[in-house]
Amino acid sequence: MKKVFGNKINIAVFVLPAFLLYAVFALVPIGYNVYLSFFQTDMMSPAKFVGLKNYINLFNDGTFTRALRNNIFMVMGSLIAHLPLALLFGNILFQKIKGSHFFQTVFFLPCVICGVAVGLTWSFVYNSEFGLLNKLLEIIGLGSLKQAWLANKNLALFCVIIVVMWQFVGYHMIIQIAAMKNIPGSLYEAAGLDGASKWKQFTAITFPLIKPILKVDAVLIITGSLKYYDLVAVMTGGGPNHATELMSTYMFYQGFRTLKYGYSSAIGVILLLLCICSVLLSNLVFRSEAVEY
């Protein structure tokens, strides 16, 4: 047995192809990215070491701080939009209700659709000339609110968050339902016999027992909203006047439009740090003891 499963050559054949690919095209680039962020380079002329100057410049760059603020707004907006709504849908569908499977399948559908297609579709909804939103307002007699939604610098980011919510609420709902299914049914039976109302059951059983998953879900929402790119790239391109600029779109612009690779790598490093921090932070904030059933 040992001869078959402990053979070093066999192990190497099974592991090395994937590991080398992963190391060369994922791990090494991360290290190289951190390294590049200390240089000023356009990849043609020799790179110049500038120390922390890229980072200092970033925080003095009005557009970058704008993008950072927008990203934070996006994180907050996504948390507020996703968690309660997903919890509401999840809680309804988790109880034995007719058509539960159908609704779950439909609600999840938007998140398998290409972000570019979703962005284009919603830019038709928000369109000022034939857009469905304006037509709808006209029908219900609020024609005075009609406008070019994505061109309004106060509303554009908000409009994008609505789309993000449309696309991903089903995803977070399924995560929460999966957690609810792990709760032993006997708890609800006992609570039902004791005459606890549905609301009481939710606050006393469901919510405390799925708290660990809500924590994981919150991390997913935070890291997810740091990574949004296609929706904004397609719907607004970061405009109007950087009102919807995100770190991801700004990084793309700095790297592949103005060819400031070092500067752009520094944005990449900041995004990486933010993702790591959000994982650590949420561990701290949502700290909850292991649950015993």
Added chain:
Amino acid sequence: MKTSLKDRLLLVIKYVILAAFTLLCLYPIFWLILSSFKTNEELYTNPWGLPAVFRIANYAQAIVQGHILRYFGNSVIIALSAVVISVILSSMVSYAITRMDWKLSKLTLNIFIIGMMIPVYAMIIPLFSMFNKMGLLNSYLSVIIPQIAISFPMSIFIMTGFMGSIPRELEEAAVMDGCNIYQIFWRIITPISKSSIVTVGVVSFINVWNDLLLPQIFLTDSSKMTLPVGLTEFQGQYSTDYVTMIAAVIITIIPSVVVYILLHRNIMEGMVAGAVKG
């Protein structure tokens, strides 16, 4: 059992909420399909109703003028090669991690899994520079290779979870019968793991098919572009020809929607697996 008025009212409210969100999820797709048969004038004057005639001119236009079929072909080549290679390599690693005896298996698993929280933005500039030096920019490989590397953490996470639960007796019996490790892997393990392989495959397929960033950066030649990049090109060139763009959007989303209808159980399970077990 008593069903009080209050309970029934509550049930009605629940269904109203569910129906409203169902409408919100499905109506945009329904609207796209209807609009893809309209003329631009109809889109302006009659955005809600049925098209006067179901004309396929927009699809023809998207294919002939918009080169949508070419983008479609590129997307198929890139997505299929990335998925096939990724599934084969990650199932091999997962097998070695869960079943073979070596000291670094746990560490290797952790190195792969840590990748789940790393944003792709932290590696695109170096990848661009590497592919530039290797002369790979503007080739399918420049998108396929990183897509495979990015898919490993999730795939390996799901497959190690599954393979760890296969009973050992099967392999022990196979060894007694004189099978070598490759025969065990191909003839016993992969057939048993079929469901998790399908899950990992479809989820990777959807991720690669939908991705905009990597092809947008690495493929600048329009003959190599994938559908999402093609759509953004479209948006720039024919910014007022909305109905053609809508036809192109429909062509783009059809494969993921069809795959989803056929395999939604696997997709839902696979996409949330990282969260639920993590």
